[in-house]
Amino acid sequence: MDKFDLLLKVNKIPSDVQIKKLQEYFKEVPIDEILGGLHFARNRWSAKDAGVLKVGRKSIIKREVHSVTPEQAQWRLKNWKIMIANYRRRRYSYPTISRIKKKFVEISKKKPR
Numbered sequence: 001m002d003k004f005d006l007l008l009k010v011n012k013i014p015s016d017v018q019i020k021k022l023q024e025y026f027k028e029v030p031i032d033e034i035l036g037g038l039h040f041a042r043n044r045w046s047a048k049d050a051g052v053l054k055v056g057r058k059s060i061i062k063r064e065v066h067s068v069t070p071e072q073a074q075w076r077l078k079n080w081k082i083m084i085a086n087y088r089r090r091r092y093s094y095p096t097i098s099r100i101k102k103k104f105v106e107i108s109k110k111k112p113r
Contacts, residue, residue, distance in 0.1 A: 057096050065103040073107040 006026070014022070025034065068076075076083050080101065087097045 057093075057099070060092065060096055061099050061103060064100050065107065068104070068107055070108050070110050073104040077101070077104050077108055 065073075084097060087100070092100075
């Protein structure tokens with residue numbers, strides 16, 4: 001197996017741990033896989049930087065049900081058609097909406113303090 005030296009220009013000086021990890025990755029992982037991962041990471045970073053990165057389903061659900069009281073959950077379940085319309089306007093998928101409803105059902109069953 002041939003060995004090559006690789007010179008990288010970076011904006012910030014990496015720590016010793018980061019350098020060792022990079023060396024380990026380049027030693028163990030094929031170059032094509034590393035390039036694919038870097039391509040994905042660059043696209044994700046660009047989307048995050050532009051503010052268009054879509055958050056995952058779990059964080060959407062947590063954001064929607066965070067600090068909802070049992071009374072609020074019951075109201076939302078009673079007016080579910082309105083809630084669905086709002087969620088679809090925000091481009092939530094039906095599985096996400098169904099998971100949100102499931103959480104509201106759980107919350108509505110809790111007894112208020």
